[in-house]
Amino acid sequence: MASIFSKIIVGEIPSYTVAESEHFYAFLDINPLAKGHTLVVPKEEVDYFFDLSDHRLGELQIFAARIARSMKQVTNCKRVGQAVLGFEVPHAHLHLVPMNSTSDLDFSRPKLQLSSEEMSQIAEAIALNL
Numbered sequence: 001m002a003s004i005f006s007k008i009i010v011g012e013i014p015s016y017t018v019a020e021s022e023h024f025y026a027f028l029d030i031n032p033l034a035k036g037h038t039l040v041v042p043k044e045e046v047d048y049f050f051d052l053s054d055h056r057l058g059e060l061q062i063f064a065a066r067i068a069r070s071m072k073q074v075t076n077c078k079r080v081g082q083a084v085l086g087f088e089v090p091h092a093h094l095h096l097v098p099m100n101s102t103s104d105l106d107f108s109r110p111k112l113q114l115s116s117e118e119m120s121q122i123a124e125a126i127a128l129n130l
């Protein structure tokens with residue numbers, strides 16, 4: 001069965017798109033730790049991030065770095081943190097989170113409730129600034 005992220009990649013489930021390439025898709029996390037929190041996923045279905053091939057991992061990191069640079073400018077944060085969790089969705093993905101302090105990358109913190117307008121606006125701003 002296709003993972004929820006594969007359904008998002010093909011547009012069966014809507015998402016706020018940040019970037020797309022032949023092998024990767026980036027979109028806003030629906031339960032963000034911070035405004036602009038983005039997930040970067042490979043289009044191939046691999047459960048655990050570090051089971052991706054070295055080649056794909058390298059490509060994904062370069063793809064993610066472009067997005068992180070754009071996120072930093074658009075959100076005016078001090079750093080963009082990245083994390084691999086994967087406890088909820090068994091489709092490899094990287095979290096990119098705008099940060100102003102270490103605690104901003106604490107995934108046990110309550111998530112933000114943003115309107116669809118705010119989500120669209122931030123996704124578009126990051127995308128346009130790539």
Ligand code: 5GP
Pocket residue numbers: 004008013015016027028029030031032039084085086087088089090
């Ligand atoms: P993890 O698997 O890394 O522990 O967490 C998966 C992440 O994916 C969570 O932060 C969760 O909010 C996000 N997520 C789960 N389902 C969806 C979805 O349908 N759409 C979007 N945009 N994000 C999702």
